[in-house]
Amino acid sequence: MKKIANIHTDFPEKFGIPRQSGVVAELKGKIVFEPEFRNPDMIRGLEDFSHLWIIWQFSENLDTDGNAKWSPTVRPPRLGGNTRIGVFATRSPFRPNPIGLSVVTIDRIETDTPEGPVIHVKGADMVDNTPIYDIKPYIPYADSIPDAKGGFTDSMEYKTLKVEWECESNIPENTYDSLNKLLSNDPRPHYQNDPDRIYGMAYAGYNVKFKVIDDEVIVVEIKKQERS
Amino acid sequence: MKKIANIHTDFPEKFGIPRQSGVVAELKGKIVFEPEFRNPDMIRGLEDFSHLWIIWQFSENLDTDGNAKWSPTVRPPRLGGNTRIGVFATRSPFRPNPIGLSVVTIDRIETDTPEGPVIHVKGADMVDNTPIYDIKPYIPYADSIPDAKGGFTDSMEYKTLKVEWECESNIPENTYDSLNKLLSNDPRPHYQNDPDRIYGMAYAGYNVKFKVIDDEVIVVEIKKQERS
Numbered sequence: 001m002k003k004i005a006n007i008h009t010d011f012p013e014k015f016g017i018p019r020q021s022g023v024v025a026e027l028k029g030k031i032v033f034e035p036e037f038r039n040p041d042m043i044r045g046l047e048d049f050s051h052l053w054i055i056w057q058f059s060e061n062l063d064t065d066g067n068a069k070w071s072p073t074v075r076p077p078r079l080g081g082n083t084r085i086g087v088f089a090t091r092s093p094f095r096p097n098p099i100g101l102s103v104v105t106i107d108r109i110e111t112d113t114p115e116g117p118v119i120h121v122k123g124a125d126m127v128d129n130t131p132i133y134d135i136k137p138y139i140p141y142a143d144s145i146p147d148a149k150g151g152f153t154d155s156m157e158y159k160t161l162k163v164e165w166e167c168e169s170n171i172p173e174n175t176y177d178s179l180n181k182l183l184s185n186d187p188r189p190h191y192q193n194d195p196d197r198i199y200g201m202a203y204a205g206y207n208v209k210f211k212v213i214d215d216e217v218i219v220v221e222i223k224k225q226e227r228s
Numbered sequence: 229m230k231k232i233a234n235i236h237t238d239f240p241e242k243f244g245i246p247r248q249s250g251v252v253a254e255l256k257g258k259i260v261f262e263p264e265f266r267n268p269d270m271i272r273g274l275e276d277f278s279h280l281w282i283i284w285q286f287s288e289n290l291d292t293d294g295n296a297k298w299s300p301t302v303r304p305p306r307l308g309g310n311t312r313i314g315v316f317a318t319r320s321p322f323r324p325n326p327i328g329l330s331v332v333t334i335d336r337i338e339t340d341t342p343e344g345p346v347i348h349v350k351g352a353d354m355v356d357n358t359p360i361y362d363i364k365p366y367i368p369y370a371d372s373i374p375d376a377k378g379g380f381t382d383s384m385e386y387k388t389l390k391v392e393w394e395c396e397s398n399i400p401e402n403t404y405d406s407l408n409k410l411l412s413n414d415p416r417p418h419y420q421n422d423p424d425r426i427y428g429m430a431y432a433g434y435n436v437k438f439k440v441i442d443d444e445v446i447v448v449e450i451k452k453q454e455r456s
Contacts, residue, residue, distance in 0.1 A: 001229045001325050020370035037324065041300045044314035048379035055283070055327055072269045086272035088363050096265065097229050097361045099283055101329070103371060133325045135316050140376040142248035143331060148368040151276035 005033045005132040007054065007121075010178075010204035012128050012225075014060050016187040019077065020091065021054075021102035022123040023185060026178040029104060029124030031132065038116025043109065051138035052106050052121060057131045058098035068098040077190035079152055089151065102126065103138055160184040161212065165219045175204045183210060183217045233261045233360040235282065235349075238406075238432035240356050240453075242288050244415040247305065248319065249282075249330035250351040251413060254406040257332060257352030259360065266344025271337065279366035280334050280349060285359045286326035296326040305418035307380055317379065330354065331366055388412040389440065393447045403432045411438060411445045 008030045011017050018024050031054075033042075046052070061069050073084040074092040087095050104121040111117045119135075163183045169176055187201060195213040202208070202225065209221040236258045239245050246252050259282075261270075274280070289297050301312040302320040315323050332349040339345045347363075391411045397404055415429060423441040430436070430453065437449040 001327075004324050020367065022370055039300050040314075041312075042314045043316050044301060044312070045317035045379055046314060048377065049317065050377035051373055053329060055325075055329065072267050073272060084269075084272070086268075086270045086274060088271045089273035089277065089365055091364055091367065095362065096232050097283075099229075099362050101281060101283065101364060103373065134323065134327050136319055136329060137317055137379055137381075138373060138376050139248065139319065139381050140374060140378045141381065142250055144372045144374045144376065145279055145331065145366060146368060146372045146374050148366050148372065149276065149278035150368045151273055151365055153365075153367050153369065155276075 001133055003034060003057075003131040004037050004134065005031050007031050007056070007124060007126050007130050007132055009124050009126055009128045009130075011126070012202045014127055015199075016182055016201040016203055017127065018125050018182065018185055021104055021125040023125070024178060024181045025105065025123050026174070026181065027122060027124055028107070029121045029126065031119040031121060031135065032115050033117060035116070040111040040117045043111075043117055043119065046106070046119070046137060047109050049137040050106060051103050052119070053136040053138055053143075054100075054102045054104060054121075054124070054126075054132055055134040055136070056100045056102065056126060057133065058093040058095075058100050059131055060127055061093045061098055068094070068096060070094040070096055076152060079155075081190045083152075085152060099133070100126070100130075159186075159215070161186050161215050161217045163217045163219065167219060167221050169219070169222065171206060171222060175206070179203055179206075179208065183219070186212070186217070188212060229361055231262060231285075231359040232265050232362065233259050235259050235284070235352060235354050235358050235360055237352050237354055237356045237358075239354070240430045242355050243427075244410055244429040244431055245355065246353050246410065246413055249332055249353040251353070252406060252409045253333065253351050254402070254409065255350060255352055256335070257349045257354065259347040259349060259363065260343045261345060263344075268339040268345045271339075271345055271347065274334065274347070274365060275337050277365040278334060279331050280347070281364040281366055281371075282328075282330045282332060282349075282352070282354075282360055283362040283364070284328045284330065284354060285361065286321040286323075286328050287359055288355055289321045289326055296322070296324060298322040298324055304380060307383075309418045311380075313380060327361070328354070328358075387414075387443070389414050389443050389445045391445045391447065395447060395449050397447070397450065399434060399450060403434070407431055407434075407436065411447070414440070414445070416440060
């Protein structure tokens with residue numbers, strides 16, 4: 001299994017990434033192929049599809065030998081973090097083979113850049129520079145099952161939070177909008193409920209600090225990241 | 229990347245397998261885990277989902293060194309076999325990493341068999357004994373996009389054929405029914421149109437011979453396979 005591409009996103013770290021692709025539709029990603037696959041012929045016809053499957057590596061969840069960290073059961077955040085579910089009954093990143101599956105929107109395709117063909121996507125739920133094993137077009141007649149039963153993912157209302165800014169929000173408007181959506185989706189581990197705790201999150205070149213009181217996210221600080 | 233399970237199906241060979249999962253909904257499959265993963269805890273909660281993603285190996289398309297056979301463009305059968313499309317704009321089994329992605333219906337789960345927990349599924353499009361890398365529950369809120377644009381898979385009417393039997397059809401009724409569905413979906417490579425040609429297909433313990441004249445499949449012989 002070899003890496004065919006990387007995806008570049010606005011998340012330098014895992015914290016804050018939505019739990020599934022598409023939850024925050026605005027999130028931008030850019031797929032850049034490895035030199036061996038920089039051939040526009042290989043994506044010919046992709047422009048006629050609206051969505052793309054990405055099969056990728058949970059590269060953040062490997063041990064120092066490159067093996068997946070996992071356990072037979074996990075506690076999904078959607079169930080409050082208290083109920084144990086089998087790893088194969090969840091989309092947990094901690095699984096025997098560290099393979100992620102995400103569907104994204106195809107925003108725009110450039111066939112000829114200095115990095116070869118580049119696919120711009122939206123809705124990606126991956127950390128910056130995630131390795132990709134395969135991309136496949138989304139085929140609605142086979143892949144879309146609107147009346148499928150979603151198990152525990154059906155069982156809970158998906159409650160979003162209000163977002164208040166206590167600090168200046170002098171950042172570009174689209175960054176502000178997507179950051180608000182990310183925060184309203186409650187990036188905390190769900191078993192945490194400590195109104196005094198300050199969480200830090202890195203997004204789109206900014207470090208954001210916030211706390212959560214009841215159903216409200218309060219942004220207390222935002223700072224441009226130092227260039228590394 | 230390690231094998232976590234195999235799927236057992238009624239297809240000892242590739243020929244005749246539908247081009248996508250779910251096309252022939254009746255097709256039975258049985259997922260049997262590797263000894264290391266025979267733990268019912270690992271699938272706890274899966275019974276509340278109706279559908280399952282299977283991430284599997286295109287084990288039929290490897291060279292003698294175990295590497296994937298592929299080329300930058302492929303000629304999808306749906307386009308008559310004449311138009312070249314980029315490999316990443318298709319679900320072709322001939323791709324840089326030989327990974328298949330299929331959604332199946334969960335029919336029934338046995339948690340305690342001599343082979344450990346077993347998942348019975350329907351709609352599988354895999355050859356018997358295909359190695360599986362991962363299974364994940366289908367989550368409709370993220371995975372189902374009914375209005376997605378399906379590129380070239382949208383562009384052609386999906387024409388089914390009539391099936392006539394010229395020989396005895398003294399086989400079990402459910403085998404007869406699913407075989408008729410398989411044949412009506414036209415298992416030929418689409419660029420072939422030779423009314424004299426006899427095709428052979430192995431399914432559910434039978435060898436089936438048929439020809440195709442215009443929009444009609446004619447079954448000319450069916451025989452029980454010799455046990456090997």
